Amino acid sequence: MLTRIFSILIIGISSTLAGLAFAQTQAPAPASAAPAFAAPNLSPSGVRSLAANCAACHGTNGNSAGGAVAGLAGLDKDYFVNQMKLFKEGKREATLMHQIAKGYSDTEISALAGYFSTQKK
Numbered sequence: 001m002l003t004r005i006f007s008i009l010i011i012g013i014s015s016t017l018a019g020l021a022f023a024q025t026q027a028p029a030p031a032s033a034a035p036a037f038a039a040p041n042l043s044p045s046g047v048r049s050l051a052a053n054c055a056a057c058h059g060t061n062g063n064s065a066g067g068a069v070a071g072l073a074g075l076d077k078d079y080f081v082n083q084m085k086l087f088k089e090g091k092r093e094a095t096l097m098h099q100i101a102k103g104y105s106d107t108e109i110s111a112l113a114g115y116f117s118t119q120k121k
């Protein structure tokens with residue numbers, strides 16, 4: 001009787017160990033392929049957040065303090081889009097904007113152009 005209980009115990013323990021070993025040799029689940037970049041949020045609040053990236057230099061809502069850096073409020077949309085394109089392509093001389101402009105897609109730039117064009121100077 002005792003040997004029987006003992007062998008049941010042994011079988012139980014060894015199958016548990018085998019189960020653990022098996023679990024450990026399983027390859028980890030592949031990480032889900034996240035997109036390299038999230039789709040841009042072009043809702044009104046999304047565009048405001050994008051525009052906030054420009055505020056440090058161009059001021060809140062595109063009104064730069066003191067005018068050391070050009071204000072963006074009220075700029076014509078086409079002019080805005082064109083300047084960003086020139087910066088991106090290195091065709092307009094710039095200290096900073098040639099780098100910054102590269103961080104924004106054409107879609108984001110046109111959304112920003114729309115936003116700033118409607119801001120009051």
Ligand code: HEC
Pocket residue numbers: 050051053054055056057058069070071072080083084093094095096097098100104112
């Ligand atoms: C770190 C400071 C800084 C930030 C942040 C910044 N800019 Fe600029 N921006 C400048 C400077 C300086 C110029 C003048 C050109 C140059 O030297 O790069 C300029 C010029 C511009 C111009 C041309 C204005 C004109 O009247 O011709 C546009 C358009 C512009 N920036 C858009 C943006 C947008 C959109 C953002 C945010 C996504 C942004 N900038 C963020 C510093 C900045």
